[in-house]
Amino acid sequence: ETGVTQTPRHLVMGMTNKKSLKCEQHLGHNAMYWYKQSAKKPLELMFVYSLEERVENNSVPSRFSPECPNSSHLFLHLHTLQPEDSALYLCASSQDLGYTNEQFFGPGTRLTVL
């Protein structure tokens, strides 16, 4: 595997379910990100991790819970979601949080909440 991978690619869940999204980067990067991409809206940054420490939490509801066990893996735990949480969830990584560093994106997980 190369780059940034995400699993599953598609997920359908009910509002009472608990599920997790997984992201893995094979680039040796130290920073990882979760974004939400909804139709007709700009990408929304949800969480930022640097060296496994959370450095940003952009007013995201507590029904989204991130976890970064090491610099290569990032999870997004989901519970009691709402239909408006249906979106494409993108993971990204960068060398570090430096100004010029490019972010590399995974293919995303398409989430549908029924």
Add this chain to the structure above:
Amino acid sequence: AQSVTQLGSHVSVSEGALVLLRCNYSSSVPPYLFWYVQYPNQGLQLLLKYTTGATLVKGINGFEAEFKKSETSFHLTKPSAHMSDAAEYFCAVKIPAGNLIFGKGTKLSVKP
């Protein structure tokens, strides 16, 4: 705070025609600017970026963009569109100690 405006949520061109996707930014300090492309069912891929130096930046797939500070613009161009260019394009701005801020995206259609 910085922001990005992409003019036109949908642009349609004929194959072989010029592609012009517009991006204007707002920033209180000199920004770094990026263009990303997203093909259907895929993540975002970096096309090109402006950091410092030459204001005309060349990227992958024949795309280029010019940073114009006086116009606060970073428009993306390609001289001749190809069918494979059909995708959604995102302009983004970043400042020191800031996050990457994206525009809403422009969907490019290419007609045969």
